[in-house]
Amino acid sequence: MRMDPTTGEAPGWVIRVTVKEFVEAYPHIEAKHAYTELKEAAENLFECKVEWDEEVVERGKKSTKHRVVRWIYEKVDTTTAGWVDIKFAPSIAPYLLGIESEFTKYKLRHAADLRSIYSWRLLEILAQYRDTGFVTIGYDAFCQSVGAPESCVKDSAQLRRRVIEPAVKELQEKNGLAIEWEPIVPAGRKVTGFRFKFKPDPQGRLF
Structure with missing residues (x-):
């Protein structure tokens, strides 16, 4: 899947999380602080990376390629009112969102709780x-x-x-x-x- 040349975004890999959803997931957070907490959690994702080894075939020979990818490909826009858009990197999105299935909010909530x-x-x-x-x-x-x-x-x-x-x-x-x-x-x-x-x-x- 390629990025949209107009927006620079990869369709299906941009997940919008609203303050309402955030509060529902974390009821212990006071509503007046919810947006600040949501923005901070989303911004922290930009500093996170994932590494893995994958097998590649070049000219008929197998080799192992080490990959290092950020979780999201762009810092979160914190000027929005009531939500944040999390733009997952194309290289890692299929692993996080499921190759053929839609995004599972349940998994995001538990990972974001760290x-x-x-x-x-x-x-x-x-x-x-x-x-x-x-x-x-x-x-x-x-x-x-x-x-x-x-x-x-x-x-x-x-x-x-x-x-x-x-x-x-x-x-x-x-x-x-x-x-x-x-x-x-x-x-x-x-x-x-x-x-x-x-x-x-x-x-x-x-x-």
């Missing part, structure tokens, strides 16, 4: 392995993927306390993900990576 950037980025990592439910990742690669601060990169105990545990807890509580994880510590030496085993909740809210 407040920690580390939760978002851990979610991005797990999403790449949703078919297997298991991922092993090196220490440096993990720190880079989640955007861990330097103090945590240098101290695995801080990384665990400030990044991994809060992110896992939020994904468990807000997305219903069953996650088990452990550090990789060969022969009692320093942590060299992590193993994550996960399973989406039975209602399929996440993947």
Whole structure:
């Protein structure tokens, strides 16, 4: 599907979320603050990215291509009255919206409920392995993927306390993900990576 040359938008990939829908999804938010909260949540999507590996065939040879894509291809217009239009990137939209099915608001609501950037980025990592439910990742690669601060990169105990545990807890509580994880510590030496085993909740809210 190509973008409209006039509007620069990809039909079907622009989702309008109204303040009314936002309040219905998050009744704990005061109505007077709802639009501000909605705009902030939508704007934060622009800073989020997703990475995955895909198999490509070139000149009869198979290879793996690593892709890095923003969730949305344009910052949200916050001057609108009562709604925001979220413009999902063409490369990622089919995965988020469903290749042949219409957009599922239920999934968006649960994903948008995440407040920690580390939760978002851990979610991005797990999403790449949703078919297997298991991922092993090196220490440096993990720190880079989640955007861990330097103090945590240098101290695995801080990384665990400030990044991994809060992110896992939020994904468990807000997305219903069953996650088990452990550090990789060969022969009692320093942590060299992590193993994550996960399973989406039975209602399929996440993947």
